[in-house]
Amino acid sequence: MKYASFLLTGVFCSISLLSSPQIAPLDKKVRQILQQVDSNNIKRDITYLADDRLKGRLPGQPGYQIAVDYVTDQFKQIGLLPGGENGTFLQKLVLRKxxxxxxxxxxxxxxxxxxxxxxxxxxxxxxxxxxxxxxxxxxxxxxxxxxxxxxxxxxxxxxxxxxxxxxxxxxxxxxxxxxxxxxxxxxxxxxxxxxxxxxxxxxxxxxxxxxxxxxxxxxxxxxxxxxxxxxxxxxxxxxxxxxxxxxxxxxxxxxxxxxxxxxxxxxxxxxxxxxxxxxxxxxxxxxxxxxDIESYNVAGKIEGSDPRLKDEYVVHTAHLDHVGIGNPVKGDSIYNGAHDNASGVASLLEIARTYKRLKTKPRRSILIVMVTAEEMGLLGSAYFAAHPTVPQAKIVADVNTDMPTLIAPLLSVAPLGAEHSSLEQNVIFAGKELGIEVQKDPMPEEVRFVRSDQYSFVLQGIPALHTKYGIKTADPAFDLVKYTKEWRDANYHKPSDEITNGFDFTAARKYVQLNFLISYSIAQTTARPTWNKGDFFEPAAK
Missing domain, CATH: 3.50.30.30 (Glucose Oxidase; domain 1)
Known part of the structure; x- marks a missing residue:
C-alpha cells in the first residue's frame, strides 16, 4: 500500500484530481422496481435471525449455523448463484482462540x-x-x-x-x-x-x-x-x-x-x-x-449482463454473527443482535431480491456476502478480503451494512470511507434519487470507520464505504445524535437488542433502496471506482 498524501493548510487530506464518474440517469423501470422493496420481508428476516432459538449467533455455536442455513436457503429461494467455494454458497475459515x-x-x-x-x-x-x-x-x-x-x-x-x-x-x-x-x-x-x-x-x-x-x-x-x-x-x-x-x-x-x-x-x-x-x-x-473451530462466510452471486464487465464485482457485505449468550440483564442472557446485525443481513437479502426483480441485470456482477466473526475483530471480512471467492483484482468496491440503527426517519446519511474515492459520487447520486442528504461523520469520536467490515476491504486497496445515519431530522429541535447515543448506550451489545425494540421499518425500506442504488450505480458505470489521487489508502502502482 502506498502511504501518500497532500498537506494543505496544515490539514492532512487527499485531493481528488479526477473527474467524477459518468453515472447514467436512473431508468424508469428501475425506479418502479425500487417501489417493490418490501419492509415486511425485512421485518420477517430480522425476526428469524434475532429469535432466542439462535442464542445470539455466536460463531462455533449451533445458533450461528442456523443463521448460515437460513441465509443459504434464502439465497436459493431468491435465485442467487453460489458465490462461495467449490460451487457452494459457503467459504470456510478457521477461527482460532x-x-x-x-x-x-x-x-x-x-x-x-x-x-x-x-x-x-x-x-x-x-x-x-x-x-x-x-x-x-x-x-x-x-x-x-x-x-x-x-x-x-x-x-x-x-x-x-x-x-x-x-x-x-x-x-x-x-x-x-x-x-x-x-x-x-x-x-x-x-x-x-x-x-x-x-x-x-x-x-x-x-x-x-x-x-x-x-x-x-x-x-x-x-x-x-x-x-x-x-x-x-x-x-x-x-x-x-x-x-x-x-x-x-x-x-x-x-x-x-x-x-x-x-x-x-x-x-x-x-x-x-x-x-x-x-x-x-x-x-x-x-x-x-x-x-480451532470452523466457521463460514456465506456468498451469493447475481451475474452481470455486460460481456466485458460481468467478470467484475460489486460486493455487498453484512456480518451474520453476534455475541451469543452473556451476563443476564433483567433475567435475559441472550444477546439477540436484532439491530446488530440481523437488520444488516435482512437489508442485504432484500437488496438481493431487488436485483432479481430486474429484467435486465446490472452490467457488473453483484456479490452478496454475509461474513462471520465481525464481533471478534472483523475476522470474516479480513479473511474474505484477503482471499475472496472471486479474483481480488476483479472486486471494484465494497458496500457494507452494519447496524444501520433504524430507529428514526432516514433523512440523511454519513457514508464512512466514501470520501476517499469516487464512491462518494455514487452515494450523492443515490441520495438525490431518494431525497436523502449526504453528510460528514457526526460522531468522529466513535472511530466507526475501523469498526466495521468495509475497513477490511480498504486495507486490501479496494474502495469501500459503510452508510450510517446522519443527523438531519424533520424537527430542528430534535437532537438525533443525542437520541441515538442514548438508545445505543441502553441497547448496544445488550439482551434488549430485539425485534421489539425501536425499529422504524419505513426507514429500513428507504435504507435498502439507498444501498441498492449505490451498488447499482457502481455496477452500471463503465469506469470502475477510483481512489482520489494521492489518497492515503490508494495502493501503490504495480
Whole structure:
C-alpha cells in the first residue's frame, strides 16, 4: 500500500484530481422496481435471525449455523448463484482462540547494570497470545515511541529512531492536537495499524500503554485452513510480542531515563514527537494454546449482463454473527443482535431480491456476502478480503451494512470511507434519487470507520464505504445524535437488542433502496471506482 498524501493548510487530506464518474440517469423501470422493496420481508428476516432459538449467533455455536442455513436457503429461494467455494454458497475459515496461562508466563525487566525487575503477568502486564507461535521466548531492548505513528508529511514518532530488533512502548490513541480527518484518525488510532507500522520499522514487539487495563489472556483470529497464517487487525507474523501495561508501569520503565513523564505526555498531546531508548530491556517467555473451530462466510452471486464487465464485482457485505449468550440483564442472557446485525443481513437479502426483480441485470456482477466473526475483530471480512471467492483484482468496491440503527426517519446519511474515492459520487447520486442528504461523520469520536467490515476491504486497496445515519431530522429541535447515543448506550451489545425494540421499518425500506442504488450505480458505470489521487489508502502502482 502506498502511504501518500497532500498537506494543505496544515490539514492532512487527499485531493481528488479526477473527474467524477459518468453515472447514467436512473431508468424508469428501475425506479418502479425500487417501489417493490418490501419492509415486511425485512421485518420477517430480522425476526428469524434475532429469535432466542439462535442464542445470539455466536460463531462455533449451533445458533450461528442456523443463521448460515437460513441465509443459504434464502439465497436459493431468491435465485442467487453460489458465490462461495467449490460451487457452494459457503467459504470456510478457521477461527482460532488462543490462550495463555498467565501463571506460567514471565516478563523480566533488566537495566543496563544487570538489575532485574519482574512484572506480574495478568496484573501489571497483559500479554496478547500469539496465534501462530505456540512458544515465544524474546529478549530485546525497550524503546519509547510516543503514539507509535508514522504519517508521511505530517507526523512521525519514529523519526531518527532505530527500532529494528527492539520492543516499542507506545501510547493508545493519537495526540489531542494532531488534526486529521475522522477516517484517518480512526485508522491511525487503531492498534492494528500501530502494530503494522512497528513491524515495518523492524520492531519485534509492541507494548501498549492504556489508561485502564482490563483482564485478557485470550484472543481470536481467522486462520487460513490451508496455511498457518492469521488474519486479524492485531496479528502480524513479524511481531512476536504484543502486551498492555498501565501508566504506573510505564513510570517504572522511565526510571533512570532522566525524562519527566508528565512533560513527555504534554509534549505528545501538542503533537510534538518525543521518542527515545528506555534504560534497559525486557525478556518475555510464554506459551499459547489453541482451540480451532470452523466457521463460514456465506456468498451469493447475481451475474452481470455486460460481456466485458460481468467478470467484475460489486460486493455487498453484512456480518451474520453476534455475541451469543452473556451476563443476564433483567433475567435475559441472550444477546439477540436484532439491530446488530440481523437488520444488516435482512437489508442485504432484500437488496438481493431487488436485483432479481430486474429484467435486465446490472452490467457488473453483484456479490452478496454475509461474513462471520465481525464481533471478534472483523475476522470474516479480513479473511474474505484477503482471499475472496472471486479474483481480488476483479472486486471494484465494497458496500457494507452494519447496524444501520433504524430507529428514526432516514433523512440523511454519513457514508464512512466514501470520501476517499469516487464512491462518494455514487452515494450523492443515490441520495438525490431518494431525497436523502449526504453528510460528514457526526460522531468522529466513535472511530466507526475501523469498526466495521468495509475497513477490511480498504486495507486490501479496494474502495469501500459503510452508510450510517446522519443527523438531519424533520424537527430542528430534535437532537438525533443525542437520541441515538442514548438508545445505543441502553441497547448496544445488550439482551434488549430485539425485534421489539425501536425499529422504524419505513426507514429500513428507504435504507435498502439507498444501498441498492449505490451498488447499482457502481455496477452500471463503465469506469470502475477510483481512489482520489494521492489518497492515503490508494495502493501503490504495480
Amino acid at each position: 488462543a490462550t495463555i496461562d498467565d501463571r506460567s508466563a514471565t516478563v523480566v525487566l533488566k537495566d543496563q547494570s544487570g538489575n532485574e525487575d519482574m512484572l506480574v503477568v495478568g496484573k501489571e502486564i497483559y500479554i496478547v497470545p500469539n496465534p501462530v507461535q505456540p512458544s515465544v521466548k524474546v529478549a530485546a531492548p525497550l524503546v519509547f515511541a510516543g503514539y507509535g505513528l508514522d504519517i508521511p508529511g505530517k507526523y512521525s514518532d519514529y523519526a531518527g529512531m532505530d527500532v529494528k530488533g527492539k520492543i516499542v512502548v507506545i501510547l493508545a490513541g493519537t495526540p489531542a492536537k494532531l488534526v486529521l480527518p475522522s477516517t484517518l484518525n480512526a485508522h491511525f488510532a487503531n492498534l492494528g495499524s500501530k502494530i503494522n507500522i512497528a513491524a515495518a520499522k523492524g520492531a519485534i514487539g509492541v507494548i501498549f500503554v492504556q489508561p485502564v487495563l482490563s483482564p485478557g489472556s485470550t484472543t481470536t483470529v481467522a486462520m487460513d485452513p490451508e496455511k498457518t497464517t492469521a488474519y486479524s487487525r492485531t496479528a502480524n507474523n513479524d511481531i512476536a510480542v504484543v502486551a498492555r501495561i498501565s501508566r504506573p508501569v510505564l513510570q517504572r520503565l522511565f526510571m533512570y531515563t532522566g525524562k519527566n513523564l508528565t512533560t513527555i505526555f504534554a509534549d505528545l498531546n501538542e503533537a510534538k514527537p518525543s521518542s527515545f531508548p528506555l534504560m534497559g530491556a525486557a525478556a518475555f517467555q510464554y506459551a499459547s494454546t489453541y482451540e
